[in-house]
Amino acid sequence: xxxxxxxxxxxxxxxxxxxxxxxxxxxxxxxxxxxxxxxxxxxxxxxxxxxxxxxxxxxxxxxxxxxxxxxxxxxxxxxxxxxxxxxxxxxxxxxxxxxxxxxxxxxxxxxxxxxxxxxxxxxxxxxxxxxxxxxxxxxxxxxxxxxxxxxxxxxxxxxxxxxxxxxxxxxxxxxxxxxxxxxxxxxxxxxxxxxxxxxxxxxxxxxxxxxxxxxxxxxxxxxxxxxxxxxxxxxxxxxxxxxxxxxxxxxxxxxxxxxxxxxxxxxxxxxxxxxxxxxxxxxxxxxxxxxxxxxxxxxxxxxxxxxxxxxxxxxxxxxxxxxxxxx
Amino acid sequence: xxxxxxxxxxxxxxxxxxxxxxxxxxxxxxxxxxxxxxxxxxxxxxxxxxxxxxxxxxxxxxxxxxxxxxxxxxxxxxxxxxxxxxxxxxxxxxxxxxxxxxxxxxxxxxxxxxxxxxxxxxxxxxxxxxxxxxxxxxxxxxxxxxxxxxxxxxxxxxxxxxxxxxxxxxxxxxxxxxxxxxxxxxxxxxxxxxxxxxxxxxxxxxxxxxxxxxxxxxxxxxxxxxxxxxxxxxxxxxxxxxxxxxxxxxxxxxxxxxxxxxxxxxxxxxxxxxxxxxxxxxxxxxxx
Numbered sequence: 001x002x003x004x005x006x007x008x009x010x011x012x013x014x015x016x017x018x019x020x021x022x023x024x025x026x027x028x029x030x031x032x033x034x035x036x037x038x039x040x041x042x043x044x045x046x047x048x049x050x051x052x053x054x055x056x057x058x059x060x061x062x063x064x065x066x067x068x069x070x071x072x073x074x075x076x077x078x079x080x081x082x083x084x085x086x087x088x089x090x091x092x093x094x095x096x097x098x099x100x101x102x103x104x105x106x107x108x109x110x111x112x113x114x115x116x117x118x119x120x121x122x123x124x125x126x127x128x129x130x131x132x133x134x135x136x137x138x139x140x141x142x143x144x145x146x147x148x149x150x151x152x153x154x155x156x157x158x159x160x161x162x163x164x165x166x167x168x169x170x171x172x173x174x175x176x177x178x179x180x181x182x183x184x185x186x187x188x189x190x191x192x193x194x195x196x197x198x199x200x201x202x203x204x205x206x207x208x209x210x211x212x213x214x215x216x217x218x219x220x221x222x223x224x225x226x227x228x229x230x231x232x233x234x235x236x237x238x239x240x241x242x243x244x245x246x247x248x249x250x251x252x253x254x255x256x257x258x259x260x261x262x263x264x265x266x267x268x269x270x271x272x273x274x275x276x277x278x279x280x281x282x283x284x285x286x287x288x289x290x291x292x293x294x295x296x297x298x299x300x301x302x303x304x305x306x307x308x309x310x311x312x313x314x315x316x317x318x319x320x321x322x323x324x325x326x327x
Numbered sequence: 328x329x330x331x332x333x334x335x336x337x338x339x340x341x342x343x344x345x346x347x348x349x350x351x352x353x354x355x356x357x358x359x360x361x362x363x364x365x366x367x368x369x370x371x372x373x374x375x376x377x378x379x380x381x382x383x384x385x386x387x388x389x390x391x392x393x394x395x396x397x398x399x400x401x402x403x404x405x406x407x408x409x410x411x412x413x414x415x416x417x418x419x420x421x422x423x424x425x426x427x428x429x430x431x432x433x434x435x436x437x438x439x440x441x442x443x444x445x446x447x448x449x450x451x452x453x454x455x456x457x458x459x460x461x462x463x464x465x466x467x468x469x470x471x472x473x474x475x476x477x478x479x480x481x482x483x484x485x486x487x488x489x490x491x492x493x494x495x496x497x498x499x500x501x502x503x504x505x506x507x508x509x510x511x512x513x514x515x516x517x518x519x520x521x522x523x524x525x526x527x528x529x530x531x532x533x534x535x536x537x538x539x540x541x542x543x544x545x546x547x548x549x550x551x552x553x554x555x556x557x558x559x560x561x562x563x564x565x566x567x568x569x570x571x572x573x574x575x576x577x578x579x580x581x582x583x584x585x586x587x588x589x590x591x592x593x594x595x596x597x598x599x600x601x602x603x604x605x606x607x608x609x610x611x612x613x614x615x
Contacts, residue, residue, distance in 0.1 A: 056421050103599070103602060103603035104599075104602070106602075106603075107602050109420060109421070110363045110420060110421075110424065110561070111557060113363070113421065113424060114363065114553050114554075114557060114598075115557075115598065115599060115602045117550070117553075118550070118554065118595040118598045118599055119595070119599055121550065121595050122592060122595050122596060122599070125589065125591060125592055125595075126592075129588050129589060249428055249432075252425065252428065253428075256425055285436045285439040285440050286436070286440070287436075288432045288433075288435065288436035288439075289432070289433055289436040289437060289440070291429075291432050292429045292430065292431070292432030292433035292434075292436065293429070293433060294429075295425065295426070295428065295429030295432065296411055296426050296429035296430065296433070299415065299418075299422050299425050299426045299429065300411070300414045300415060300426070303418060303422055
């Protein structure tokens with residue numbers, strides 16, 4: 001595909017996303033779309049460290065939870081405004097990411113995966129047991145939504161309706177995509193991919209592997225925290241399960257199915273996995289069975305997900321065209 | 328004072344025996360296939376349900392049920408290796424890890440569908456108390472310790488002193504060399520997976536009358552077994568046994584003297600601290 005065509009597709013998708021609420025007016029489906037938007041942000045952020053930097057971080061649920069709980073506590077206990085709590089809570093998640101990344105990123109491969117998983121369990125345990133702060137298993141209730149933004153002359157933008165929430169999430173999703181895309185296309189993004197390819201080689205050509213991994217990890221955790229903040233203010237209720245490592249697994253499934261290490265893959269994967277079972281009304285235990293089977297089949301037969309399969313298909317077609325022209 | 332200490336000591340040894348057994352299976356599998364078999368705990372859970380099913384529906388003897396659970400899960404393990412892990416042998420290790428997460432989802436949801444979400448109690452067989460050194464423990468707890476020790480010993484003898492067992496060690500030490508002398512990697516992989524899973528099955532059935540049986544019962548022992556094999560060095564058999572007992576003692580003494588609320592935190596906290604100091608594990612030669 002040439003770049004201009006790609007741009008038109010991108011524009012088309014954004015326009016569709018903007019006019020979708022005019023077609024889908026059903027509250028239930030709108031809710032699913034909003035949730036897909038939030039989980040897309042989480043999946044995209046995990047993809048930065050996992051897909052582009054090659055470090056299998058299984059603590060993403062913890063950072064999602066840290067962002068969510070931090071914003072909820074800032075708003076409930078410190079009576080902070082949503083618009084102030086949002087960057088602060090995301091930064092808190094990023095800061096924790098930095099602190100954990102310092103020791104964790106020294107390990108590699110399975111050790112890193114299991115080390116981060118253990119960190120996630122620690123966070124969930126603390127959130128569950130530290131009742132004085134987090135209310136423990138009872139959960140945090142009545143988390144306020146985003147307050148209105150005053151605009152000169154026009155009045156103010158309020159976020160009381162579901163429609164407004166949808167556009168809010170969409171705006172943050174687009175912002176996340178834009179920023180992550182810029183990072184990945186930059187020189188720093190290239191050093192991420194160099195480390196994914198071969199860490200020793202990357203170090204040999206002068207890349208500071210530890211610093212670069214730490215940067216990727218911190219950014220990734222920041223955006224996971226952002227997803228958590230948006231979730232907390234949209235749902236208005238938090239419980240320790242939301243910091244659980246199952247959240248990490250969910251994000252991992254979305255990425256693997258959509259296509260690891262691609263920009264579009266995590267979004268497609270999230271949309272598919274969040275919307276399909278909801279619209280087909282599959283019972284919860286059968287849904288997990290179905291996820292599990294899909295995940296195993298994908299990793300064996302299509303390890304690069306839907307986007308990877310599409311790329312292979314296109315590559316083969318192009319090769320055929322070339323052969324046809326030569327003959 | 329001393330009574331509390333001995334009580335916690337015996338509990339710690341019992342927990343440690345179970346962790347050792349679970350970790351032993353895991354480390355054996357890692358040593359041969361280099362797969363962090365994250366679904367180990369889900370297979371452990373299925374073993375407890377299998378034994379429970381036998382005891383309740385067919386009124387089989389406890390030890391017969393234990394052996395049946397070991398055989399059934401051993402065969403399931405062979406099947407899992409064949410269907411899920413063998414196609415991934417040449418793929419990056421992380422792919423196997425993700426496949427294992429898929430396996431957990433499948434095994435846990437299947438268990439929910441078949442057995443339901445209820446917590447079940449395994450009929451107690453040996454709940455008569457025994458008095459030693461002024462403390463009272465149930466016979467079951469003592470049997471857990473003895474039977475685990477026996478299984479660990481049998482496995483050790485099997486690997487060191489039988490022809491079949493030595494093929495496992497050969498492949499773990501040098502896969503290419505083992506193939507050169509005519510050992511089939513496929514067969515050894517299947518065998519190892521079967522034995523490793525049977526070890527987890529034994530652990531689950533031994534502990535089932537003391538704890539409850541439910542679909543997610545395997546997740547904590549699974550994670551703790553990972554903590555053990557990382558600290559003991561992935562693939563190291565003595566590391567798994569020593570690490571298992573250390574973790575069990577740490578948990579029960581920590582739970583008794585520091586805080587029961589944060590009992591589970593010790594294991595994971597220890598691991599994170601440990602990895603900070605030694606990123607490649609105690610006996611590790613570096614991650615692959």
